[in-house]
Amino acid sequence: MTRAVTTYHQRIAQEKREQILTAATALFLELGYDRTSLARIAERSGVSRATLFKQFPSKADLFDAMVTESWSTADDEDPPPPGNIVDGLSTLGRRYAELLGRPQMTDLFRIVIAELPRFPELANAQFSNGKMPYFESVRGYLLAENEAGTVRIEDVDLAATQFLGMISNYVFWPTLLVPGWEVSAERVAQVVDEAVRTTAARYAATGPGASTTD
Structure with a gap:
């Protein structure tokens, strides 16, 4: 062939x-x-x-694939290199906001929430095949920054959760609960910037971006 x-x-x-x-x-x-x-x-x-x-082969396989595809990032981008926490988190934050802004993401969560009482395995698929891999990519980036001395983080899991939560709590979760909730592109950018500044202020080892290069 x-x-x-x-x-x-x-x-x-x-x-x-x-x-x-x-x-x-x-x-x-x-x-x-x-x-x-x-x-x-x-x-x-x-x-x-x-x-x-x-x-x-099964409906569960199909749902798992739907979760995995919904959470996949465009072109499967590599994590930003360590060296400047502001630049790195800005890149990750923008990717996360874009991911949460996809129409299928809201649809997917609605399916899981609606069927959770009868099919708790759907929530497990959403977490293990969807959110967890993305969380791990952010966690891995923060670990790399910590090892590079750019940041000082004792609890990397908590830091990653805090950063992602500051973004999702404004740009995503209200869409499931508040009819007509919309966030402009300008507002999304502001939310991401504030999440970056807050995280950098809390964890950066030196200066606002803790850059290790001249």
Whole structure:
């Protein structure tokens, strides 16, 4: 099989995967997790049941994939290099705000919250496959800054939680609870900047950015 043919089949498989995930998200929101069957998802997405089962053997596998994809960052960016806590946290904060601003993120949390009493495993998937990997990337960055001497942090888990919480508590959680809640791009940028300044003021070893370079 030539490389061109292989690439073609990979592209088709990816397109079908995206179709399935889009249909699944819509149906989960419309009918709930329990009432959404794989057969119904196959019909809505326009693929055969065999194709769907090949991609996702179970509904739980499909939901896990939806969580993982929703939390994935564009192009899977690498963490910023240590050396300046303000620059690094600004990059991470902007990425996090963009991630939380995606429409599918709000949809995903609504599914989990609605189905939590009957399917607690959905919350576990949301945490272990979604939020936790992103949290670990922020935690790893702060550890690298700590090892570089840019910051002094005794509890890195707490510091990462504080930083992410300052952003999500304003730009994301109210969207689930307050009808019509919207945050402008300018306001999001301000929220991220303030979270960065607060974290840097608390943990930076020297100066506002604790830069280790001239």
